Amino acid sequence: MLDWLIIGAGVHGLHVAASLRRRGSTLRLLDPHPRPLAEWDRRAEALAMTHLRSPLDQDLDVEQLSLHHFAEAQPRPEPGMFAGPCRAPSLELFRRHVKWIRARLGLDPLLERGTATGLELVEGGVRVESDRGGLVARRVILALGHPPPSVPAWADPLGGAALHVFDPRFDRSPPSGSAVIVGGGLSAAQLALHWARARPGAPTLICRRAPPIAELDAASRWARPRWSWRFASFPLAGRLSVLDAETRRGSVPPRVAARLARAQRRGSLRIVFDEVVDVRREAAEQVVTLGDHPALRCRRLALATGFAPAFDRVPLLDGIAEELGLERGPLALPLLDAGLRWHPRVHVVGAAARLSLGPLAANIAGARLAALRLAAP
Ligand SMILES: Cc1cc2nc3c(=O)[nH]c(=O)nc-3n(C[C@H](O)[C@H](O)[C@H](O)COP(=O)(O)OP(=O)(O)OC[C@H]3O[C@@H](n4cnc5c(N)ncnc54)[C@H](O)[C@@H]3O)c2cc1C
Structure with missing residues (x-):
């Protein structure tokens, strides 16, 4: 055996x-x-x-x-x-x-x-x-x-027209028309930069807030066995508080934040801080309704909304x-x-x-x- x-x-x-x-x-x-x-x-x-x-x-x-x-x-x-x-x-x-x-x-x-x-x-x-x-x-x-992968409820009826970046059917090749990426973390930033590089001016990144900037997704001390053993000895409520406080959800490293800012300055990427409320299809386009901004139209919609x-x-x-x-x-x-x-x-x-x-x-x-x-x- x-x-x-x-x-x-x-x-x-x-x-x-x-x-x-x-x-x-x-x-x-x-x-x-x-x-x-x-x-x-x-x-x-x-x-x-x-x-x-x-x-x-x-x-x-x-x-x-x-x-x-x-x-x-x-x-x-x-x-x-x-x-x-x-x-x-x-x-x-x-x-x-x-x-x-x-x-x-x-x-x-x-x-x-x-x-x-x-x-x-x-x-x-x-x-x-x-x-x-x-x-x-x-x-x-x-x-x-x-x-x-986490797929927002508004994306469900869209099927293959709004794929999650981790969906095996997702094709990262730069879109030929207008494109929107929804998501606030490193995955969204990486895809946005890739598409911005390939087709200047094309993509819009929609995220709820500016991503927090941090080198790693949690402090490096949590990679040390001693800290991890200590963590395991806390009562469950304490461990949950630590996870909540120490996990840098949706953060990007400084070098990626700098590239996003550069792409924005050059006009090859647009970043909109808002919440997607709904998306509907109109012929070959998706119409993205936002909480505080006018609706956006795009031919390609990618979800980088994590797991x-x-x-x-x-x-x-x-x-x-x-x-x-x-x-x-x-x-x-x-x-x-x-x-x-x-x-x-x-x-x-x-x-x-x-x-x-x-x-x-x-x-x-x-x-x-x-x-x-x-x-x-
Ligand atoms: C884009 C991206 C970049 C990342 N970059 C970093 C980084 O730079 N540094 C870092 O430390 N971490 C990084 N991470 C985080 C982490 O390292 C990865 O998510 C990593 O893939 C997690 O490894 P895993 O083995 O847990 O899961 P996976 O890599 O997803 O592997 C799980 C495996 O389990 C198999 N499996 C699942 N269910 C079954 C089943 N029922 N039967 C048989 N097999 C099954 C799957 O086929 C898969 O091969 C990154 C994550 C992502 C998504």
């Missing part, structure tokens, strides 16, 4: 797999995609992302500062390899590093393709059912990522909670112990583990914290 089955081969699944493998555990990763980090790549592509937000010291290897050394060992330093004062790596460098880790640690052969649909306890372990058969392991790690906050629409989590009678907290988050156990045989990592890991749970830093927790006695 395998020691571990990790469901989800994203940032979290891959790092945790690397860490467990180094400790000699037998494991498999279960994911419907043909290679690890496929979702990450798709989202980065959708936004024409050039650099990560996180600093160079946050990478997916088991060794400390691996990406730093990997960058130094490149035969030719490339222009644009890093961005900002925290030296955020380029997406290209990060991808090459991930490929190198996968090869070095022999992770690709551990990938089993399939979508997990449920699990049941069996003697000495857990049997996970997927659309391609069953797998048995002593323990399971749920590394499922974020809840589904749903709650985990109540993740069928696998619902099924497991019901099958094993497990508790959930606010936003339907699994209630875990400090070892990230939801059940003695079921662990949770990533965004769904934020009540235990803290404000950076969903990030690369959170994957590193999770691996340490799983290794703790």
Whole structure:
């Protein structure tokens, strides 16, 4: 029997797999995609992302500062390899590093393709059912990522005419006519800058307020194991207050804020601070009704409205909670112990583990914290 089955081969699944493998555990990763980090790549592509937000010291290897050394060992330093004062790596460098880790640690052969649909306890372990058969392991790690993208109610009737940037059907290629992007965070800013660069004057970004400016989406102290352990020891109400106060929702790094301001000054991007009230279709156009400004007409409407906050629409989590009678907290988050156990045989990592890991749970830093927790006695 395998020691571990990790469901989800994203940032979290891959790092945790690397860490467990180094400790000699037998494991498999279960994911419907043909290679690890496929979702990450798709989202980065959708936004024409050039650099990560996180600093160079946050990478997916088991060794400390691996990406730093990997960058130094490149035969030719490339222009644009890093961005900002925290030296955020380029997406290209990060991808090459991930490929190198996968090869070095022999992770690709551990990938089993399939979508997990449920699990049941069996003697000495857990049997996970997927659309391609069953797998048995002593323990399971749920590394499922974020809840589904958040789509405002007014966008529902528009169907394919107003796609979320993380919808697999979304096409990031610059629109040939007028375009509107709705959303206030980094994803919206990145797509707006991409479209502004490609077709000056075309896009309008609609956001409720000017995005707060911050290098990272939470203070870097939350990447430290000591802070994360302390966080896990607070009562639930205290942890919720910390998450609320310390998570910089919708923020953008200073370098992106500066590019937005520059694009606005040059007239290649328009930013409107307002709330979308309704959108209706008129022939080939969308008419966007705003709270305080005149309505806008556009041929292309993109939603960069983030992920749903709650985990109540993740069928696998619902099924497991019901099958094993497990508790959930606010936003339907699994209630875990400090070892990230939801059940003695079921662990949770990533965004769904934020009540235990803290404000950076969903990030690369959170994957590193999770691996340490799983290794703790
Ligand atoms: C555009 C973007 C940029 C980001 N940039 C950074 C950054 O610079 N630095 C940083 O630290 N963080 C960043 N983040 C945050 C975070 O690192 C990513 O969201 C990351 O993808 C989270 O990893 P994950 O493994 O939790 O989820 P995912 O990458 O979404 O992986 C989850 C995997 O689980 C699989 N899965 C889900 N359900 C099942 C199932 N039932 N059966 C089998 N498999 C399943 C999916 O197929 C997927 O492959 C960024 C996020 C986004 C969206």
